[in-house]
Amino acid sequence: MCAEQKNRSLRLCASWSYESTKMTRIVSFSGSGLDLGALHCAMLVAFSDYIVPLQPDADTFKAALSSRGFDPEASFVAVDDDEVIGFWNVATRNTKRYLIGSGTRIGHRGRGLASRLGMAAIRAAENAGIENFWLEVIEGNTGAERLYRKMGFGVTRKLDCYRLDHPSPDRSSCELSDFGTVANVIQRYSTWKPSWQNATESLYGAQLTPFLHGKGGVIIGAGGLVHQIAASEPSALEDLLAAAATVGSLTLVNVDSADNALCSLVQKLGAHRFIVQSEMCLSLPNVS
Known part of the structure; x- marks a missing residue:
């Protein structure tokens, strides 16, 4: 290729890149004019090659957003020709925000969309007087952690x-009880705060099975998901896990790794640790 042809090709590539960026809108989801169906479709494509492939149906996707406090004004999407090609789904709770999930369609990666979406969400949080922005990233997802x-x-x-x-x-050592009672008992004995999706505020209205023990409690959700568990001593924790297991196989998501008593116990019982995550936080200046 001669120098003139090479320069022309570079100009065309630069022009295409500029036009492509120009066509892509970064807007709040509330201002995008799109519905949750478009967001769900983008999520399925973006997560199809994820470390843990997530392919929820539409109802499960909407329920997950709702329980976590999805905020359409705080969430941002990259839109190309009325198609969502990237997203930052964000929740708001008082003066905190939380990244429910983010992703970019496979064919649109490498264009800096994730960075643009994230910065738009952070600027919006600052302007709204948000104090902290929280997220989790799976160990091994080095690109995402580096960006954050x-x-x-x-x-x-x-x-x-x-x-x-x-x-x-x-379940002989435990009894079924109501959500509020068990949540209060767990709060009394727990040495760490549950992550956003397991927090008490995220569980209202969910299908739950709460077990009460004389020295602790456990709250189990659909599919054997252990949302919260705490007790005053290891033997009570063991009783609570045995009771929880009467609903079927258990999944414990986002156990604080510093909780040696619980981590040691589930490993002793034969649990498989399938994911390690880093919880991350950004403290924001109030510019409202």
Whole structure:
């Protein structure tokens, strides 16, 4: 290729890149004119090659957004020809915001969309007087963690996820109780705060099975998901896990890795740790 042809090709590439960027709108989801169906479709494509492929149906997707407090004004999408090609789905709770999930369609990666979406969401949070922005990133997703660090997020703790087929389910030492009572007992004994999706505010209205023990409690959701568990001593924790297992196989998502008693117990019972996550936080200046 001669120098003139090469320069012409470079100009065409630069022009295409500029036009492509120009056509892509970064807007709040509330201002995009699109519905949750478009967001769901983008999520399925973006997560099809994820470390843990997530392919929820439309109802499950909407329920997950709702329970976490999805905020359309705080969430941002990249839109090309009325198609969502990237997204930052964000929740708001008082003066905190949380990244429910983010992604970019496979064919549109490498254009800096994730960075643009993130910065738009952070600027909106600052303008709204938000104090902290929270997220989680799976260990091994180095590209995402590098981007979050560049934006100013720092790791606050490590979170472990386990699957457990309990060898001896037994609810004889526990009793079914109401959500509020068990949540208060867990709060009394817990040494760490549950992550956003397991927080009490995220569980209202969900299908739950709360077990009460004389020295603790456990709240189990649909599919054996252990949202919260705490007790005053390891033997009570063991009783609670045995009771929880009467609903079936258990999944413990986002256990604080510093909770040696719980982590050691589930591993002793044969649990498989399938994910480790880093919880990250960005403290924001109030510019409202």
